[in-house]
Amino acid sequence: xxxxxxxxxxxxxxxxxxxxxxxxxxxxxxxxxxxxxxxxxxxxxxxxxxxxxxxxxxxxxxxxxxxxxxxxxxxxxxxxxxxxxxxxxxxxxxxxxxxxxxxxxxxxxxxxxxxxxxxxxxxxxxxxxxxxxxxxxxxxxxxxxxxxxxxxxxxxxxxxxxxxxxxxxxxxxxxxxxxxxxxxxxxxxxxxxxxxxxxxxxxxxxxxxxxxxxxxxxxxxxxxxxxxxxxxxxxxxxxxxxxxxxxxxxxxxxxxxxxxxxxxxxxxxxxxxxxxxxxxxxxxxxxxxxxxxxxxxxxxxxxxxxxxxxxxxxxxxxxxxxxxxxxxxxxxxxxxxxxxxxxxxxxxxxxxxxxxxxxx
Amino acid sequence: xxxxxxxxxxxxxxxxxxxxxxxxxxxxxxxxxxxxxxxxxxxxxxxxxxxxxxxxxxxxxxxxxxxxxxxxxxxxxxxxxxxxxxxxxxxxxxxxxxxxxxxxxxxxxxxxxxxxxxxxxxxxxxxxxxxxxxxxxxxxxxxxxxxxxxxxxxxxxxxxxxxxxxxxxxxxxxxxxxxxxxxxxxxxxxxxxxxxxxxxxxxxxxxxxxxxxxxxxxxxxxxxxxxxxxxxxxxxxxxxxxxxxxxxxxxxxxxxxxxxxxxxxxxxxxxxxxxxxxxxxxxxxxxxxxxxxxxxxxxxxxxxxxxxxxxxxxxxxxxxxxxxxxxxxxxxxxxx
Numbered sequence: 001x002x003x004x005x006x007x008x009x010x011x012x013x014x015x016x017x018x019x020x021x022x023x024x025x026x027x028x029x030x031x032x033x034x035x036x037x038x039x040x041x042x043x044x045x046x047x048x049x050x051x052x053x054x055x056x057x058x059x060x061x062x063x064x065x066x067x068x069x070x071x072x073x074x075x076x077x078x079x080x081x082x083x084x085x086x087x088x089x090x091x092x093x094x095x096x097x098x099x100x101x102x103x104x105x106x107x108x109x110x111x112x113x114x115x116x117x118x119x120x121x122x123x124x125x126x127x128x129x130x131x132x133x134x135x136x137x138x139x140x141x142x143x144x145x146x147x148x149x150x151x152x153x154x155x156x157x158x159x160x161x162x163x164x165x166x167x168x169x170x171x172x173x174x175x176x177x178x179x180x181x182x183x184x185x186x187x188x189x190x191x192x193x194x195x196x197x198x199x200x201x202x203x204x205x206x207x208x209x210x211x212x213x214x215x216x217x218x219x220x221x222x223x224x225x226x227x228x229x230x231x232x233x234x235x236x237x238x239x240x241x242x243x244x245x246x247x248x249x250x251x252x253x254x255x256x257x258x259x260x261x262x263x264x265x266x267x268x269x270x271x272x273x274x275x276x277x278x279x280x281x282x283x284x285x286x287x288x289x290x291x292x293x294x295x296x297x298x299x300x301x302x303x304x305x306x307x308x309x310x311x312x313x314x315x316x317x318x319x320x321x322x323x324x325x326x327x328x329x330x331x332x333x334x335x336x337x338x339x340x341x342x343x344x345x346x347x348x349x350x351x352x353x354x355x356x357x358x359x360x
Numbered sequence: 361x362x363x364x365x366x367x368x369x370x371x372x373x374x375x376x377x378x379x380x381x382x383x384x385x386x387x388x389x390x391x392x393x394x395x396x397x398x399x400x401x402x403x404x405x406x407x408x409x410x411x412x413x414x415x416x417x418x419x420x421x422x423x424x425x426x427x428x429x430x431x432x433x434x435x436x437x438x439x440x441x442x443x444x445x446x447x448x449x450x451x452x453x454x455x456x457x458x459x460x461x462x463x464x465x466x467x468x469x470x471x472x473x474x475x476x477x478x479x480x481x482x483x484x485x486x487x488x489x490x491x492x493x494x495x496x497x498x499x500x501x502x503x504x505x506x507x508x509x510x511x512x513x514x515x516x517x518x519x520x521x522x523x524x525x526x527x528x529x530x531x532x533x534x535x536x537x538x539x540x541x542x543x544x545x546x547x548x549x550x551x552x553x554x555x556x557x558x559x560x561x562x563x564x565x566x567x568x569x570x571x572x573x574x575x576x577x578x579x580x581x582x583x584x585x586x587x588x589x590x591x592x593x594x595x596x597x598x599x600x601x602x603x604x605x606x607x608x609x610x611x612x613x614x615x616x617x618x619x620x621x622x623x624x625x626x627x628x629x630x631x632x633x634x635x636x637x638x639x640x641x642x643x644x645x646x647x648x649x650x651x652x653x654x655x656x657x658x659x660x661x662x663x664x665x666x667x668x669x670x671x672x673x674x675x676x677x678x679x680x681x682x683x684x685x686x687x688x689x690x691x692x693x694x695x696x
Contacts, residue, residue, distance in 0.1 A: 065582055168694035169419055196612075200611045201610045274603065275625070276625060285572075325586065326582050
C-alpha cells in the first residue's frame, strides 16, 4: 500500500478489476487440489518409508519406481481428461489396451509381420475403433457411458475370439530378440539404466517420457490452441458451441480417437517391455483413468478440468500405490488409500473451486 | 433415426449380455466315433457340460479348454464350456451350473473354488442323478458333495513342495506373490509354501493385478528395495513370472525365483537358468480326463478311483532346467 500512495501520478487501479493475492491465483488453477494431494502423499509415504523401512521410497530408485507406476495410467489419463472436459467418457479404454496388445502379439507370432508393422497396425486399428466410438456417440446422441460400456464388452469379446480362434493361448509370448532388433519396438522398450550404490540397477523407463510428453502436448492443446477452446466449449454446452460454429462432432470423434490411440501406445510399451501380450491387460484401467482425471480437478459434467492436474493425479496414484509397498504395509490397503484420496481430492477441489476460482 | 436408435440399443444390450455371462462354446466331436457294443447310451447322444471359474481369457484356462476340446473330439461327444465373466463371481457360476443342470446333460464337470457358495448347487446336480466330476479346485470337498471323482492337484501340497525346494536351495527370506486375493486355492499355495520353507504357515505376501504387469514389476522391485534380505520369490502364475524376472534382474541380486504353471517364456527362463523351477499341474489333463471319465461312466459305469478315494492327481510336477526344453513348443501351442 505504501508504494502506491507515494507514486502519486499513477492512476488508481480500476475498481472493476479485482486484486488477487498469489495464493488466490495459485489456488484458482484447476490443478491446485491435485498438487496439494501429491505433496501430502509424498510426505506421508516418505515418512512411513523412513520409519518402517530404509527410506528407499524417496531414493532415486524409489522415485523412478513410482514414476513408472504413475506413467502407466498417466499415458491414458491425459487423453481421458481431455475427453471428459469435452463432456464424454470412454469406458472402453482399458479393453483397448488388451486388444491392441493382442493385435501386436498375433501379428508378430502368427502372421509373421515385422514388429514395427504390427505396432503401427495396432495403433491404427485402435485409433479407428476409437473414432467409431465417437461416431456412434455423436450420431445416436446416446450417453457415451452406455455406448463405450457396450464397446468395452465388444472389444474384450473380440480379443477372446481372436485369441481362441487364432492362437489357442491368451498369453502370447513375443521373441525378445525381435524386440531388440526392431527400431520402433526398441523405442517403446527403451530405458536408461542407472547403477545404484548397492549394486542394483534402476531404470528410467521410456513410459515416463511418453507420459510427460503427452501431458505437455495436452496442456498445450487445451491452453494454447483453438481446438483446446473448442474442447472446453463443447463440454460446457454443446449446443452453445455449435451455435458459434464449433464443429462439435469432429471435436468429440477426434478425442475418442485420441483416447484409443493413447491406449494403443500403452499396449505397445507393455508388450515390447514384457515381450508378451495378455488379453487381461488394461482391465479396470478405465476407472483408474477417470479417478486420475477427477483427482486432477476435472469435472464429471464436462466443461472444466486440467491436464496438468491429471498429470499430478497420476503421480499421486502411482506414489500412493508404490508407497504402500515401500512402507511395508499390506498391499490390500492400496484400494482403501485410492478411495480415500479420491474422496479427499473431490471435496478439496470442490472447496477450492467455490472459494478461489469463483465457480459453483 | 428412431429405428436406428432402437437397433443400436438392441445391439448394445446383446453385447452386454454376451460380455456379462461369457457363455459357453459347444465343441462337437462330429459323432464319427462309436462306443462299445452294449453301451448304455449312444456316443453321439452324450452331452457334457463344463462350468469352471476360469475365463478362457486367462492363459491357464485356455489350456484347460484345449484339453476339453481334445477330449470331446477324441471321444466324439458334445462338450459345452462356460465360465462367469469374473473369476470371483460365484453367484454367476451358480447360475451357470443351474443352467447346465436344466439342460439335463449326460455329465457335468465343475471346478469348486468356493465350496460354501457352490456346494448346494453341485449337490442339486448330484441329487438330480447327473454324474458330476470336479476338477482343478475342490480336492478337499468333492467327496462330501457326492462328486464321483476329482481331477487336479492339491494346492497346499504343491506349495509345500515348492517351499521345501527353496529351503534346500538355502533360501532364508521369501515372498509369495498372490495375484488373486480371495481365491482359496492361491491362499493354500502360499500357506503350503511358507510351511515348507519356514515350517510355519506365515510369511510375506505381495499382491497385484494381472491386468497391470508394470504395477506387478514395480511392487516386487519396491519390496526388494525396502527389504534387501529377500532371497526368494514364488509367483502363483506365469503372467506374474515375467514381471518378477524383470524386477529380479534389475535388483542385481541372485534371488531364487519359481512359479506355478507353465508358459513358453517361463520355460525359456528356466532353461536359461534365470528361474529355479515351475510347478506343473498339467491343466490340459484337468480338461481332458473328466470328459473321458464321464463318457466311460455313462456308457459302461466304469469309474477310475485314483487314490482309492476318487482323487486323481495331475500335479504337482516340477519342471526344472533338465526338462524345460522338451515342453517349450507345446506350451506355445496351448497344450501344456
